[in-house]
Amino acid sequence: xSALDSLYQQMILEHAKSRYGADLPADAPAVPGQPGTGQSHxxxxxxxxxxxxxxxxxxxxxxxxxxxGEGCAISMASASVLSELAEGKSPAELLQVMDAFRTVxxxxxxTAPDEDLLGDAAAFxxxxxxxxxxxxxxxSWVAAEDALRQAVSTA
Amino acid sequence: MPVSLPPxxxxxxxxxxxxxxVLRIRNDFPILHQQVNDHPLVYLDSGATSQSPSSVLEAEQxxxxxxxxxxxxxxxxxxxxxxxAFEDARATVAGFIGAAExxxxxxxxxxxxxNLLAYAFSNASTGPVPGTAGRFAxxxxxxxxxxxxxxxxxxxxxxxxxxxxxxxxxxxxxxDDGTLRxxxxxxxxxxxxxxxxxxxxxxxxxxxxxVEVLVALARAAGALVVLDACQSVPHLPVNVKDLDVDFAVFxxxxxxxxxxxxxxxxxxxxLNTLPPFLTGGSMITRVTMxxxxxxxxxxxxxxxxQPISQAVALAAAVRYxxxxxxxxxxxxxxxxxxxxxxxxxxxxxxxxxxxxxxxxRIGLAAFDxxxxxxxxxxxxxxxxxxxxxxxxxxxxxxxxxxxLVSSTRAxxxxxxxxxxxxxxxxxxxxxxxxFGATDGVR
Ligand SMILES: Cc1ncc(COP(=O)(O)O)c(C=O)c1O
Numbered sequence: 001x002s003a004l005d006s007l008y009q010q011m012i013l014e015h016a017k018s019r020y021g022a023d024l025p026a027d028a029p030a031v032p033g034q035p036g037t038g039q040s041h042x043x044x045x046x047x048x049x050x051x052x053x054x055x056x057x058x059x060x061x062x063x064x065x066x067x068x069g070e071g072c073a074i075s076m077a078s079a080s081v082l083s084e085l086a087e088g089k090s091p092a093e094l095l096q097v098m099d100a101f102r103t104v105x106x107x108x109x110x111t112a113p114d115e116d117l118l119g120d121a122a123a124f125x126x127x128x129x130x131x132x133x134x135x136x137x138x139x140s141w142v143a144a145e146d147a148l149r150q151a152v153s154t155a
Numbered sequence: 156m157p158v159s160l161p162p163x164x165x166x167x168x169x170x171x172x173x174x175x176x177v178l179r180i181r182n183d184f185p186i187l188h189q190q191v192n193d194h195p196l197v198y199l200d201s202g203a204t205s206q207s208p209s210s211v212l213e214a215e216q217x218x219x220x221x222x223x224x225x226x227x228x229x230x231x232x233x234x235x236x237x238x239x240a241f242e243d244a245r246a247t248v249a250g251f252i253g254a255a256e257x258x259x260x261x262x263x264x265x266x267x268x269x270n271l272l273a274y275a276f277s278n279a280s281t282g283p284v285p286g287t288a289g290r291f292a293x294x295x296x297x298x299x300x301x302x303x304x305x306x307x308x309x310x311x312x313x314x315x316x317x318x319x320x321x322x323x324x325x326x327x328x329x330x331d332d333g334t335l336r337x338x339x340x341x342x343x344x345x346x347x348x349x350x351x352x353x354x355x356x357x358x359x360x361x362x363x364x365x366v367e368v369l370v371a372l373a374r375a376a377g378a379l380v381v382l383d384a385c386q387s388v389p390h391l392p393v394n395v396k397d398l399d400v401d402f403a404v405f406x407x408x409x410x411x412x413x414x415x416x417x418x419x420x421x422x423x424x425x426l427n428t429l430p431p432f433l434t435g436g437s438m439i440t441r442v443t444m445x446x447x448x449x450x451x452x453x454x455x456x457x458x459x460x461q462p463i464s465q466a467v468a469l470a471a472a473v474r475y476x477x478x479x480x481x482x483x484x485x486x487x488x489x490x491x492x493x494x495x496x497x498x499x500x501x502x503x504x505x506x507x508x509x510x511x512x513x514x515x516r517i518g519l520a521a522f523d524x525x526x527x528x529x530x531x532x533x534x535x536x537x538x539x540x541x542x543x544x545x546x547x548x549x550x551x552x553x554x555x556x557x558x559l560v561s562s563t564r565a566x567x568x569x570x571x572x573x574x575x576x577x578x579x580x581x582x583x584x585x586x587x588x589x590f591g592a593t594d595g596v597r
Pocket of ligand 1: 202203264265266267306308309354356357358383385386406549
């Protein structure tokens, strides 16, 4: 596999196109106002990439992660994978996945991903070797962590 | 004082540059001869920062090895030699743009220069500074005019100046082809316009703005003219007296020089009545515990220890450019620019920003690849050793106007060959296929 292909794994390119969860209306109100729902907007000032992401809790677990955003294949795929992965997890479980993802992303390729825990998100391990792209992969995760905390506090 | 280019910088051009000549030029640039990601480096990001020939690197080293000392003070031999080198550099750079020595102020970069001007106007606005003129003062009812294509460096300092003084910021809009709407400029430049600040050549669109037209409108309205010459002085023959602007600003690192040095040109009679921005040592005549009197320009704007080795190296860069000939460089880059536009706009799903094929542009082209984000385009090109810039290129309002968040930009210089342009075009042609953007999904 070429270095480029190990960055843009097939899994990532597919998620970048299918964009699971990318059905949050672009005009979603900034504060959704429903109990158990949190929303966060994140911007990457370097490239202007943006994401608005909503976490909805129901009965102690994540019912849905919905988002809209504009960005590169890495950031869009990352949001897609995250949305799929989060569904049905308890907040504590999701935070554990987030921690694991962050650790891998900061490792510059030195930490092997725990595939059981990270699922499709393990495909992003290759991104950690490209420091300029780590922010792209992290954008939706930062938004999700923020939105999750809000959702928990209003549930 | 009449100013003319020193003979060694005049070079009437000689033969046009050719690929053979460019290959010889490339030998002077050590950094270009390396492999990146197992491919020979193709450096197409000189619009962001350019590379330096050995003569520039050696000039800086020679300064530190032979003459390093504090300038303008001390009577020892090294201090005298350092001062001579520093002031010779000023004369060389002044000659390069047709200015007088005392019309050249050193700053850290172009951004520092634009802020120097905006803050000097601000200081003129908040109270009379002894020995300076009121003509630079702005207040409610006054206007500062920029364009829709400005780099943030030539936008935000004016936004902030307007916020501090109560003046209003306006902008000249662009047409879809990236040229300025001159009928709007005519309407917007009025007696209320105190400052007109615009870029000579756009770092995104590649257009060269009609300086004469805008200066004539500004003169008729009594407005001061500031020229962002960041993308023109490195690439085109520029004579500030012929252009008749009041101020011009550019950066050393974009013209074969080192980082850490920028230049403000200002007409002498203006500089000597403009309040200083940074104050402190080296810029004063007489200081009491209560107040100070300031030296004439340029020293009144050069508080504290200056970028001396950088000035010396920038002078070496200017000599290199002068010896090659700015006419030849601009003609070569115009050819590369046309080749870029022709090649890129011939590709499916690729939209070149700014003027189309055959229309005037400097040697750069920013473009959008349908269905592929600029970051991914840049990453793909980097895997083939091709260095380009991706993102908004510090021009968010311009990208918004074009319906984009970001773009990819290839920018050339005197050391780029037509082969390199062709390699870029070929690689861009494969980008959509790699990312699966050609199969209609998304
Ligand atoms: C048109 C233009 N203006 C201003 C700047 C700012 O230059 P610097 O970052 O060297 O201050 C740049 C460079 O990015 C530019 O291209």
